[in-house]
Amino acid sequence: MGISLANNQNAWPIRPLSVKRRLKTVLKALGRGEASLSVLLTDDQGLRELNRQFLGQDKATNVLAFPSGLPFPREKASYLGDVAVSLETVAREAEAAAKTMGEVFYFYLIHGTLHLLGYDHSKGPADEEAQTREEQRLLALIPHDL
Numbered sequence: 001m002g003i004s005l006a007n008n009q010n011a012w013p014i015r016p017l018s019v020k021r022r023l024k025t026v027l028k029a030l031g032r033g034e035a036s037l038s039v040l041l042t043d044d045q046g047l048r049e050l051n052r053q054f055l056g057q058d059k060a061t062n063v064l065a066f067p068s069g070l071p072f073p074r075e076k077a078s079y080l081g082d083v084a085v086s087l088e089t090v091a092r093e094a095e096a097a098a099k100t101m102g103e104v105f106y107f108y109l110i111h112g113t114l115h116l117l118g119y120d121h122s123k124g125p126a127d128e129e130a131q132t133r134e135e136q137r138l139l140a141l142i143p144h145d146l
Contacts (some may be wrong), residue, residue: 002111008046012087020124022142029141040084047086062089065115082121083112102144
């Protein structure tokens, strides 16, 4: 199956093949080069609807990750799950942090992918530190332009 990408927004130009290649690099670096996942690029309203429908939170956010839920360990799963990113929030956060949109976008794409693999920064300081280290390592492997 590989990486599937749906772009449900048109405000920001995205090069799907570049996104897929970079995500494939990230998966290989995680030792999961054969794994597949799907990515949804949307706006705040799209992410708000997903957040409300699946997590009971009626608000937009930057990224959501939905692990596959298949009945075998994540380290053996071939399909990891789904990641949804709001490019509207990415643009806002990039401007506020004086970063490029690509830097923020790839951070959230990696962040969501790590959640699919079981990383959870909300468990405590040690888990947050481990996830942050991995995010920085993976970000350094790929270009950040859109």
